Amino acid sequence: TVDPQLAEEAVSAIVQEADERRFKGLLEGRNVFVIQAESLQTFVMEHPLAGQEITPVLNQLVQEDSIYFSRFYEQAGWGNTSDAEFVSHNSFYPSTKTFSYRAYENNAFYSLPHHLKKQGYTTMVFHGNDPSFWNRENAYKGQGIDHFYASEDFEMNDLIGMGLSDRQLFQQSITVIKQIPEPFYAFYITLTSHHPFVMPDELQKLEMSADYEDTVLGHYLQSVHYLDEEIGRFIQRLKSEGLYDNAAIIIYGDHQGLDMRNEEANDLVSHFIRRPYEEDEMFRVPLIIHIPGSGLAETVETAGGQIDFFPTIANLAGVPLHPNRVMGKDLLNIMEGFVAKQVHVAAGSFIDNEKVFIMSSDGLYDNSRAWRLGTGEPVALEKCRDNYERALAEITLSEYILQNDLIPRVQEAGLEGILDEIRQALQLEE
Ligand code: GP9
Numbered sequence: 001t002v003d004p005q006l007a008e009e010a011v012s013a014i015v016q017e018a019d020e021r022r023f024k025g026l027l028e029g030r031n032v033f034v035i036q037a038e039s040l041q042t043f044v045m046e047h048p049l050a051g052q053e054i055t056p057v058l059n060q061l062v063q064e065d066s067i068y069f070s071r072f073y074e075q076a077g078w079g080n081t082s083d084a085e086f087v088s089h090n091s092f093y094p095s096t097k098t099f100s101y102r103a104y105e106n107n108a109f110y111s112l113p114h115h116l117k118k119q120g121y122t123t124m125v126f127h128g129n130d131p132s133f134w135n136r137e138n139a140y141k142g143q144g145i146d147h148f149y150a151s152e153d154f155e156m157n158d159l160i161g162m163g164l165s166d167r168q169l170f171q172q173s174i175t176v177i178k179q180i181p182e183p184f185y186a187f188y189i190t191l192t193s194h195h196p197f198v199m200p201d202e203l204q205k206l207e208m209s210a211d212y213e214d215t216v217l218g219h220y221l222q223s224v225h226y227l228d229e230e231i232g233r234f235i236q237r238l239k240s241e242g243l244y245d246n247a248a249i250i251i252y253g254d255h256q257g258l259d260m261r262n263e264e265a266n267d268l269v270s271h272f273i274r275r276p277y278e279e280d281e282m283f284r285v286p287l288i289i290h291i292p293g294s295g296l297a298e299t300v301e302t303a304g305g306q307i308d309f310f311p312t313i314a315n316l317a318g319v320p321l322h323p324n325r326v327m328g329k330d331l332l333n334i335m336e337g338f339v340a341k342q343v344h345v346a347a348g349s350f351i352d353n354e355k356v357f358i359m360s361s362d363g364l365y366d367n368s369r370a371w372r373l374g375t376g377e378p379v380a381l382e383k384c385r386d387n388y389e390r391a392l393a394e395i396t397l398s399e400y401i402l403q404n405d406l407i408p409r410v411q412e413a414g415l416e417g418i419l420d421e422i423r424q425a426l427q428l429e430e
Pocket residue numbers: 079080081082129130133134162191194
């Protein structure tokens with residue numbers, strides 16, 4: 001149930017409009033390539049393995065013509081990769097019950113692909129797996145995706161793990177892209193770095209240290225290293241095809257690869273990063289927006305999550321969203337970040353610019369944990385109460401909107417309009 005008072009406070013925290021929009025229109029008219037990278041976590045960019053960079057391509061990319069979000073967090077739900085897509089494209093929370101492409105298959109949406117289509121873009125998704133996985137082939141119709149290229153459309157000539165290798169995914173997409181009218185939005189869902197991460201021997205290019213040989217972390221690092229190399233190869237190909245200068249290349253991690261609740265994974269990652277592996281590190285994924293020729297080398301430290309992707313990209317595309325039409329915020333134009341999580345941790349958990357709060361799974365607030373970002377110093381639980389309530393209110397309101405198929409109403413009346421309707425409904429019940 002939605003508590004209108006708490007929801008009103010949550011909505012007013014979401015709706016903070018900046019006077020002037022920084023970076024507005026920076027990628028306007030460009031072809032947009034989004035790479036949603038399987039299991040890519042941020043810590044791999046920050047920690048070398050015996051002197052070898054795990055992600056040299058990404059590390060180089062953030063230095064040049066890019067905006068890098070170093071405190072960006074995944075908000076996927078039960079639908080893992082597909083919910084990462086769902087949250088990023090729609091700026092609403094994933095279903096708390098099942099995967100969102102099933103729960104809301106027949107809803108009406110206003111998504112980032114819809115938004116770009118209004119500006120003349122053609123939209124497409126590339127994924128080297130069965131199109132029915134996570135019900136994508138049905139759900140994409142409502143998501144504003146014009147073309148979905150999946151296993152049936154590729155030559156499945158190089159299989160690793162669950163599907164087509166990342167190398168082939170990128171390579172084969174180029175033939176398609178060259179026939180699509182510009183501007184286009186091309187969304188890639190990579191697959192090779194999927195759990196259990198075991199790569200063919202010849203593609204294990206990192207020299208593995210004895211500490212991680214044949215462990216889940218060792219395999220993970222090898223597969224992420226491969227992904228990084230293939231992203232580099234893809235960018236080179238865009239250059240040689242003349243598709244680079246007028247592109248924007250956006251890369252983000254879909255969700256955790258290594259579960260901190262698994263004792264072996266936790267021990268290994270804690271050893272690798274030289275501090276305890278906790279929830280905030282598990283949920284932290286990189287977001288890189290690379291705009292060739294922009295001259296940018298910005299690092300944004302505002303805490304943000306996948307729910308902020310759509311409003312952030314909409315501003316960069318030159319047509320900002322009204323802040324009361326979605327649950328997320330334009331991360332380039334707010335100071336106070338806020339990330340609510342409701343799956344893999346109890347609802348009410350959140351990360352803001354200063355701290356992490358993890359609600360206790362027994363439902364007792366006093367058993368929760370909170371610590372400062374960066375130092376790990378404990379934070380008094382009473383300092384978390386407001387944002388805990390905000391997290392619950394946001395998730396409940398989002399779920400109410402989606403369960404009642406109200407996104408078209410939100411587009412007309414804003415989130416405040418929905419709150420008025422909830423209040424009226426409650427009065428009628430009384
Ligand atoms: C399969 C891919 C799997 O199509 O989305 O990823 P998962 O959701 O299992 O991480």
